[in-house]
Amino acid sequence: MNDKNILLVEDNDDDVQLTRRALEKAHIGNPLIVVRDGAAALEYLFDDNLPHPCLTLLDINLPKLDGHEVLKRLRADARTKLLPVVMLTTSDEESDRLRSYSLGCNSYVRKPVEFARFVEAVKQLGLYWIILNRPPPGGGAADG
Amino acid sequence: MPRSVHTHLTRLRHYFRLALTGWTVVLAGLLVWSLTVAHNTTFELARKEAFANFNKDQAFRFWAAGHGGVYVPVTAQTPRNPRLSHIPERDITTPSGRELTLMNPAYMVRQLNEEYADLFGVRGHITSEKLMRPENAPDPWERKALAAFGRGEKEMMEVAEIEGQPFLRFMRPMFIKQGCLKCHAFQGYKSGELRGGVSVAVPLAPYLEQERRFVATTVFSYLAVWGLGLYGIRFGWQRLRRDHEEIERAGAEIQALNRGLERRVKERTAELDAANQELEAFAYSVSHDLRAPLRSISGFSTAVLEDYADRLDDNGRDYLERIDRNTAKLGVLIDDILSLSRLTRGEMHFQPVDLSATVTEILSALAAEAPEREVETRISPGVVAHGDPRLLRVILDNLLRNAWKFTSRASRPRIEFSVERRGDQPVYSVRDNGAGFDMSYADNLFAPFKRMHSAEEFPGSGIGLATVQRAVRRHGGRVWAESVPGEGAVFHFTLAEAPGPVQGAGEFVSAEPEQGDM
Numbered sequence: 180m181n182d183k184n185i186l187l188v189e190d191n192d193d194d195v196q197l198t199r200r201a202l203e204k205a206h207i208g209n210p211l212i213v214v215r216d217g218a219a220a221l222e223y224l225f226d227d228n229l230p231h232p233c234l235t236l237l238d239i240n241l242p243k244l245d246g247h248e249v250l251k252r253l254r255a256d257a258r259t260k261l262l263p264v265v266m267l268t269t270s271d272e273e274s275d276r277l278r279s280y281s282l283g284c285n286s287y288v289r290k291p292v293e294f295a296r297f298v299e300a301v302k303q304l305g306l307y308w309i310i311l312n313r314p315p316p317g318g319g320a321a322d323g
Numbered sequence: 324m325p326r327s328v329h330t331h332l333t334r335l336r337h338y339f340r341l342a343l344t345g346w347t348v349v350l351a352g353l354l355v356w357s358l359t360v361a362h363n364t365t366f367e368l369a370r371k372e373a374f375a376n377f378n379k380d381q382a383f384r385f386w387a388a389g390h391g392g393v394y395v396p397v398t399a400q401t402p403r404n405p406r407l408s409h410i411p412e413r414d415i416t417t418p419s420g421r422e423l424t425l426m427n428p429a430y431m432v433r434q435l436n437e438e439y440a441d442l443f444g445v446r447g448h449i450t451s452e453k454l455m456r457p458e459n460a461p462d463p464w465e466r467k468a469l470a471a472f473g474r475g476e477k478e479m480m481e482v483a484e485i486e487g488q489p490f491l492r493f494m495r496p497m498f499i500k501q502g503c504l505k506c507h508a509f510q511g512y513k514s515g516e517l518r519g520g521v522s523v524a525v526p527l528a529p530y531l532e533q534e535r536r537f538v539a540t541t542v543f544s545y546l547a548v549w550g551l552g553l554y555g556i557r558f559g560w561q562r563l564r565r566d567h568e569e570i571e572r573a574g575a576e577i578q579a580l581n582r583g584l585e586r587r588v589k590e591r592t593a594e595l596d597a598a599n600q601e602l603e604a605f606a607y608s609v610s611h612d613l614r615a616p617l618r619s620i621s622g623f624s625t626a627v628l629e630d631y632a633d634r635l636d637d638n639g640r641d642y643l644e645r646i647d648r649n650t651a652k653l654g655v656l657i658d659d660i661l662s663l664s665r666l667t668r669g670e671m672h673f674q675p676v677d678l679s680a681t682v683t684e685i686l687s688a689l690a691a692e693a694p695e696r697e698v699e700t701r702i703s704p705g706v707v708a709h710g711d712p713r714l715l716r717v718i719l720d721n722l723l724r725n726a727w728k729f730t731s732r733a734s735r736p737r738i739e740f741s742v743e744r745r746g747d748q749p750v751y752s753v754r755d756n757g758a759g760f761d762m763s764y765a766d767n768l769f770a771p772f773k774r775m776h777s778a779e780e781f782p783g784s785g786i787g788l789a790t791v792q793r794a795v796r797r798h799g800g801r802v803w804a805e806s807v808p809g810e811g812a813v814f815h816f817t818l819a820e821a822p823g824p825v826q827g828a829g830e831f832v833s834a835e836p837e838q839g840d841m
């Protein structure tokens with residue numbers, strides 16, 4: 180609870196590296212925990228011995244369980260019902276945006292192609308969600 | 324359809340049965356009437372013959388009675404009448420010595436009838452209850468008739484058999500006249516008293532034979548006509564039934580064809596749906612899978628540029644920057660292709676859209692993006708069109724963005740939005756005084772990725788006008804352009820919209836877009 184972790188759910192190694200680099204460029208030093216598929220993400224978040232991250236960056240296209248399914252299960256579980264989840268994805272499809280918000284994501288950000296703009300986006304995300312935003316009490320558990 | 328044909332056929336069958344029955348009844352009626360008339364005619368003829376013979380006998384009798392009888396030579400066939408012996412001059416002798424005897428009317432008629440009956444063919448008979456000659460006795464029918472005359476009947480006519488042969492029998496009463504008393508006064512008769520009766524019997528056999536022949540011919544003719552009619556009706560019925568069966572067959576064929584068509588339409592629709600889904604999946608995968616590697620290229624080339632700058636010379640840095648710029652360009656291109664393909668997907672929601680307000684918004688946004696530029700704008704106020712708001716915004720956004728871009732080098736840039744009615748259709752126009760284009764290349768204007776200007780002159784992906792055309796076409800409208808290079812361009816478009824008055828046509832109000840910080 181004390182570390183203010185960031186959880187990145189991303190299967191593309193390039194994207195993991197670029198995200199890590201972008202966080203560094205933006206001078207966001209919070210620990211970055213990376214899981215490579217939807218099932219691993221749920222395993223991590225439903226593990227009562229592990230602290231909840233202050234921000235979860237969730238891709239949509241993921242092996243095993245896709246981002247939407249992960250989000251759905253997170254919202255269905257009292258422990259993670261209020262957990263801040265930002266969709267960070269390549270897709271700009273209306274259907275994906277609609278489904279993500281319907282399932283209860285807190286934000287939807289499309290990864291820009293240009294790295295400079297990607298760094299800018301990650302920087303703003305970090306500033307907002309880690310510094311500016313006040314998380315729900317209890318780190319995302321509905322019963323507080 | 325076959326059901327209605329069946330009903331029709333059943334009704335037709337009913338009509339034909341009625342026609343058959345009607346035809347039979349009418350012909351039977353006519354036959355009965357015809358035979359009745361023939362029968363009546365037969366008897367009328369026989370009656371006339373009876374009258375003729377009766378009158379002839381009467382004439383003979385009256386003639387003879389009028390002359391008080393006639394004198395004839397005495398022969399074996401005509402002996403002296405013993406019943407006239409009371410008459411003084413019954414027998415006379417001519418001066419030359421020939422013996423003559425008196426023949427009274429009854430005697431004369433009787434002899435005529437007895438000896439020449441074969442010539443007449445009709446039997447005449449004078450009879451009475453008070454007989455002078457027993458052989459003149461009435462037969463049972465005549466006795467009945469005489470009794471009737473006694474009761475005041477004027478005549479009797481009846482068909483009766485004589486010796487097994489049919490005869491028309493006619494009888495009238497005979498009254499005493501002055502001439503009769505010469506012979507009959509001795510019986511105590513007075514003038515005007517009923518003396519007896521004169522009867523004739525017309526043999527009916529020849530008439531009946533004629534009638535029989537007529538009946539046979541008539542019945543045969545009627546049967547023939549009846550049969551012919553039946554055949555005609557039956558023929559007509561069969562023709563109609565065949566036609567109906569053909570119609571039914573054709574109907575069934577059409578139905579089968581329709582079912583086939585429906586099935587094919589369903590199949591095609593399913594195929595089309597599948598193709599659309601594939602396209603959707605393709606677009607989705609383009610959006611994802613093409614952009615991801617692009618991001619990596621941009622990210623890592625930037626990383627090299629940043630982390631290994633000291634090991635690169637100017638050329639190396641330039642190359643890496645070119646890589647980064649091109650990935651950005653490719654990213655925009657992919658997005659444009661995606662938005663173009665998105666235009667052909669998705670439902671349209673038609674509603675009234677305030678185009679003037681949309682144009683004002685877009686131009687304000689453009690002005691906010693480039694606050695350093697001063698562009699004069701003229702927007703016809705209150706132009707409302709019926710269409711899909713999202714697509715209409717795409718159309719105007721692309722046209723205005725183009726106008727904005729191509730007026731960037733004009734000395735006093737101006738952009739206009741207006742509407743005018745051509746025929747019964749409003750034509751919307753976006754006009755600028757920018758670079759314009761050569762009309763000889765206008766064919767390529769709306770084709771994707773075809774550009775009129777080099778990227779150095781005016782940047783762009785070449786997808787904007789293709790997008791406009793697609794959006795306009797989805798509205799059932801048309802888009803075209805006019806231009807003179809260096810003097811500007813005007814883009815016109817129409818929308819197939821619900822007919823209604825176009826507001827704000829032909830007027831302009833100057834509306835400088837807000838130049839502010841957004």
